[in-house]
Amino acid sequence: MLDITTGSDGFGKVWQNVLNRFFARYPLNGKFIVHDFGATPGVVNLRLTQAMEALKDEK
Amino acid sequence: MTEEKNWHTHRDAKNARLASASSLLNGKFAKTKDVVEVLNALIKPGDKVVLEGDNQKQASFLSEALTKVDPERVHDLHMIMSSISRPEHLDIFDLGIASKMDFSFAGPQSTRVSQMIADGTMTVGDIHTYLELFGRLFIDLIPNVVLVAADKVDHEGNLYTGFNTEETPTIVEAAAFHDGIVIVQANEVVDKLPRVDIPSDWVDIVIPADKPYQLEPLFTRDPQAITELQILMGMMAIKGIYAKHHVQTLNHGVGFNTSAIELLLPTYGEQLGLKGKICRNWELNPTPTLIPAIESGWVQSVHSFGGEVGMEKYIAARPDIFFVGKDGTMRSNRALGQVAGQYALDMFVGSTLQIDQWGNSSTVTNGRLSGFGGAPNMGSNPTGRRHSTPAWQSLKPDDDPLAKGQKLVVQMVETFGSNKKPVFVDHLDAEKVRKEAKLANVPIMIYSEDTTHIVTEEGIAYLYKTDSMEEKKAAIEAIAGVTPVGLRSNPKEVKRLREKGIVALPEDLGVRREDAKRSLLAAQTMDDLVEWSHGLYNPPAKFRSWS
Numbered sequence: 001m002l003d004i005t006t007g008s009d010g011f012g013k014v015w016q017n018v019l020n021r022f023f024a025r026y027p028l029n030g031k032f033i034v035h036d037f038g039a040t041p042g043v044v045n046l047r048l049t050q051a052m053e054a055l056k057d058e059k
Numbered sequence: 060m061t062e063e064k065n066w067h068t069h070r071d072a073k074n075a076r077l078a079s080a081s082s083l084l085n086g087k088f089a090k091t092k093d094v095v096e097v098l099n100a101l102i103k104p105g106d107k108v109v110l111e112g113d114n115q116k117q118a119s120f121l122s123e124a125l126t127k128v129d130p131e132r133v134h135d136l137h138m139i140m141s142s143i144s145r146p147e148h149l150d151i152f153d154l155g156i157a158s159k160m161d162f163s164f165a166g167p168q169s170t171r172v173s174q175m176i177a178d179g180t181m182t183v184g185d186i187h188t189y190l191e192l193f194g195r196l197f198i199d200l201i202p203n204v205v206l207v208a209a210d211k212v213d214h215e216g217n218l219y220t221g222f223n224t225e226e227t228p229t230i231v232e233a234a235a236f237h238d239g240i241v242i243v244q245a246n247e248v249v250d251k252l253p254r255v256d257i258p259s260d261w262v263d264i265v266i267p268a269d270k271p272y273q274l275e276p277l278f279t280r281d282p283q284a285i286t287e288l289q290i291l292m293g294m295m296a297i298k299g300i301y302a303k304h305h306v307q308t309l310n311h312g313v314g315f316n317t318s319a320i321e322l323l324l325p326t327y328g329e330q331l332g333l334k335g336k337i338c339r340n341w342e343l344n345p346t347p348t349l350i351p352a353i354e355s356g357w358v359q360s361v362h363s364f365g366g367e368v369g370m371e372k373y374i375a376a377r378p379d380i381f382f383v384g385k386d387g388t389m390r391s392n393r394a395l396g397q398v399a400g401q402y403a404l405d406m407f408v409g410s411t412l413q414i415d416q417w418g419n420s421s422t423v424t425n426g427r428l429s430g431f432g433g434a435p436n437m438g439s440n441p442t443g444r445r446h447s448t449p450a451w452q453s454l455k456p457d458d459d460p461l462a463k464g465q466k467l468v469v470q471m472v473e474t475f476g477s478n479k480k481p482v483f484v485d486h487l488d489a490e491k492v493r494k495e496a497k498l499a500n501v502p503i504m505i506y507s508e509d510t511t512h513i514v515t516e517e518g519i520a521y522l523y524k525t526d527s528m529e530e531k532k533a534a535i536e537a538i539a540g541v542t543p544v545g546l547r548s549n550p551k552e553v554k555r556l557r558e559k560g561i562v563a564l565p566e567d568l569g570v571r572r573e574d575a576k577r578s579l580l581a582a583q584t585m586d587d588l589v590e591w592s593h594g595l596y597n598p599p600a601k602f603r604s605w606s
Contacts, residue, residue, distance in 0.1 A: 011479070014541055017541035017546060018540075018541050021540075021541060024550060025550070040288075040473060040474075040475040040476075040477065040479060041474060041475050041540055041541050042288050042473045042474050042475060042515075042516040042517075042540065043286075043287075043288055045516065045517070045540070046287060046288055046291065046516060046572055046575070049565075049572045050572045050573050050575075053571055053572055053573045054573060057573075
């Protein structure tokens with residue numbers, strides 16, 4: 001389940017790509033909420049992967 | 060009997076010019092208020108004029124005066140400048156005083172330079188890297204007049220250029236030994252100099268300036284602005300490149316990525332047990348963010364192209380590290396620093412605005428002709444190099460018995476810029492700019508063939524390991540994220556490249572994104588840097604967050 005709030009026009013496709021890549025590489029189930037405060041795709045990817053690492057540690 | 064040819068025409072011409080200004084001179088000295096008249100008298104139409112225009116130091120008193128000369132007497136000047144920095148450097152074109160420019164860097168004026176070329180106000184000879192421009196001062200851009208800046212001058216006309224010596228000696232030598240005229244603005248006249256940087260025999264005219272020459276702290280980066288992404292990339296670079304290749308000698312191109320690495324050495328580098336094994340000898344402007352690494356014992360020596368405002372006292376207290384004269388103050392030298400950067404370093408690490416699908420990079424983007432500075436020199440492989448070091452040797456190809464090593468040239472970029480436009484593109488803006496600016500070649504800063512590694516937030520591409528352009532393109536695509544270039548990459552290809560060791564993701568390097576925290580920086584604020592320096596570092600006003 002995925003919820004994205006973005007302030008950037010026309011950037012929806014880019015976020016879609018970031019997420020496609022992320023889930024292709026790291027198959028995970030969960031609820032993801034992303035608030036885009038003008039972050040670049042690199043930052044969003046960082047946050048997702050940091051969350052993933054945190055989840056892995058908890059296991 | 061045939062007439063003897065006059066082989067000293069330049070000397071005759073110089074003597075005539077100086078004679079025409081003799082009423083304005085007391086020995087070598089002119090009065091501050093007479094600066095415009097001195098320039099009117101000594102500069103002739105069509106002259107090649109070097110105006111300082113260094114990276115940090117600007118002969119601002121002379122450049123302002125140059126805008127006030129009479130365009131009827133002084134026009135069509137061919138300017139030769141390392142760095143087009145101040146408005147006056149371009150005003151002289153609008154005023155009909157100058158018509159042609161050969162330069163290296165135009166960062167602060169890049170937009171106006173583009174506009175002036177487009178509307179024909181300025182003709183560009185060419186854009187250069189610094190060392191290349193300095194070389195031409197002795198070949199086909201030999202100056203008629205040079206306008207330079209010094210800190211102090213004594214009554215004989217000897218110059219002290221001190222901390223900010225930069226390229227002044229090189230510029231002066233080109234004129235002094237080929238009958239050019241050397242005109243110097245000095246901050247102050249003293250009885251005794253701390254030391255002589257340029258002897259009076261090389262100097263023709265000294266004019267005390269009305270205020271000190273302009274100086275910009277270009278290499279100071281506030282640690283507070285370093286992001287987690289830059290820290291992640293820094294960690295990957297340290298482990299995946301610096302440690303892997305045993306990099307001992309290096310230069311960091313100015314930027315937040317490299318500042319982050321400097322601040323990660325005492326912490327992350329220490330954790331990895333790398334102190335004493337990497338980053339010993341530096342060619343680097345004295346960036347404040349290197350202070351923690353120096354204080355922690357990582358650094359053996361630093362030679363600098365120029366100075367950095369605020370670092371003077373710290374450097375004077377660390378003469379074992381920096382290049383400090385008998386008098387106790389530093390001397391910089393851009394020409395020799397660039398020579399070292401070409402031949403004497405294991406590695407150059409820099410950043411850029413665009414990288415194309417083949418790995419060529421440029422900071423020249425639409426409407427902004429920024430030029431190159433030192434990057435093409437620092438970021439190119441010196442095929443003339445012969446001495447071997449572990450890092451250089453580690454890039455030697457296995458399959459050729461006559462092969463040799465290679466300089467590591469690393470580009471560090473995030474896949475998207477802060478303007479949210481992709482850094483990785485199919486074609487550089489520079490391709491279009493070439494046509495608009497009427498340049499002979501596309502203004503590429505660092506070529507694909509010289510680029511050995513690219514680091515993005517996605518991972519590292521070890522381009523030197525690829526065996527074809529196809530494979531190089533695939534490696535770039537693998538770390539280009541969700542840019543249009545990066546979207547061409549597929550999981551199968553990435554897997555293959557990772558298995559071959561051509562691409563490494565953070566997990567391949569054992570770097571955890573969770574560890575990429577600001578708390579990993581040895582200093583997080585300017586205040587921390589001051590503390591590391593035992594109060595010796597004195598940040599310029601604009602970097603102070605306290606009164």
